[in-house]
Amino acid sequence: MQSGKAIFVGNIKGGVGKSTLAVYLTDYLRERYATRSVMLLDTDPQGTAFEMMRPLSRADDIRFLPIGDRYDGVSMTTLDGILRRMLSQDESVTIVDTGAGKLGNVWQMAMLCSTVLVPTSMSWTDLRPTIDFIKELDDRKEDYGVLNPHVIVVPNRTSPSQKNFGQLAEALEEVNAIMAPPISDLSIARSHGRDFHGFDAVSGTRFSDEIKRLGEFIIDYVISGELDRIYQRA
Ligand SMILES: Nc1ncnc2c1ncn2[C@@H]1O[C@H](COP(=O)(O)OP(=O)(O)O)[C@@H](O)[C@H]1O
Numbered sequence: 483m484q485s486g487k488a489i490f491v492g493n494i495k496g497g498v499g500k501s502t503l504a505v506y507l508t509d510y511l512r513e514r515y516a517t518r519s520v521m522l523l524d525t526d527p528q529g530t531a532f533e534m535m536r537p538l539s540r541a542d543d544i545r546f547l548p549i550g551d552r553y554d555g556v557s558m559t560t561l562d563g564i565l566r567r568m569l570s571q572d573e574s575v576t577i578v579d580t581g582a583g584k585l586g587n588v589w590q591m592a593m594l595c596s597t598v599l600v601p602t603s604m605s606w607t608d609l610r611p612t613i614d615f616i617k618e619l620d621d622r623k624e625d626y627g628v629l630n631p632h633v634i635v636v637p638n639r640t641s642p643s644q645k646n647f648g649q650l651a652e653a654l655e656e657v658n659a660i661m662a663p664p665i666s667d668l669s670i671a672r673s674h675g676r677d678f679h680g681f682d683a684v685s686g687t688r689f690s691d692e693i694k695r696l697g698e699f700i701i702d703y704v705i706s707g708e709l710d711r712i713y714q715r716a
């Protein structure tokens with residue numbers, strides 16, 4: 483039985499906010515849990531999340547393990563080792579950021595994780611591939627006869643005035659996923675590279691409130707083990 487939790491941030495579609503949510507969530511959880519170790523693993527060869535979070539991290543709670551189409555044996559083995567070690571460690575939390583595109587070798591990492599967090603915009607050009615991606619996850623879980631990873635869709639870059647997410651809820655009826663509270667399209671979310679100074683730097687903004695709400699949702703459902711209990715009962 484796993485005692486740590488690993489959250490895989492993925493989507494076949496690029497530019498949906500995987501790295502943005504991975505870094506803010508990591509920073510939020512580190513602040514929220516002074517005593518837990520929150521590890522960030524960046525597997526995207528572009529290294530966006532690693533570049534953003536390295537200045538805010540300890541040497542031992544962030545790793546850049548680029549996994550591309552070719553020659554990824556070393557990174558894969560290292561990643562597998564770290565992930566398994568973290569999962570066996572009580573109270574640990576690991577966030578894995580990934581690149582866009584077919585998961586390829588990274589599939590086996592996704593299947594080790596407690597949860598896959600899937601950001602998407604509300605546009606059909608993002609939603610269609612997002613649903614296909616989740617269907618692929620559903621198929622693998624069925625093939626292996628496993629319940630994990632649970633899938634949580636995060637509506638990202640939503641219109642700040644949008645209140646009704648019925649269309650997304652309807653699309654998600656095709657797949658086994660739950661919906662997290664949305665993150666609006668806000669210019670402050672766009673700080674990148676060296677402009678990024680973490681969760682504290684956006685304090686007092688709507689974006690900060692929304693990241694906090696998402697973080698608390700992850701705590702209530704993933705880190706507390708509540709989703710595991712819900713799926714085991716079903
Ligand atoms: N909620 C948001 N509001 C505004 N801009 C966002 C938001 N989320 C992501 N972005 C911007 O969208 C672009 C893609 O986000 P990124 O996190 O790099 O996506 P991915 O990692 O999925 O490719 C970046 O320029 C990022 O700053």
Ligand SMILES: [Mg+2]
Binds near residue numbers: 502531
């Ligand atoms: Mg990215």
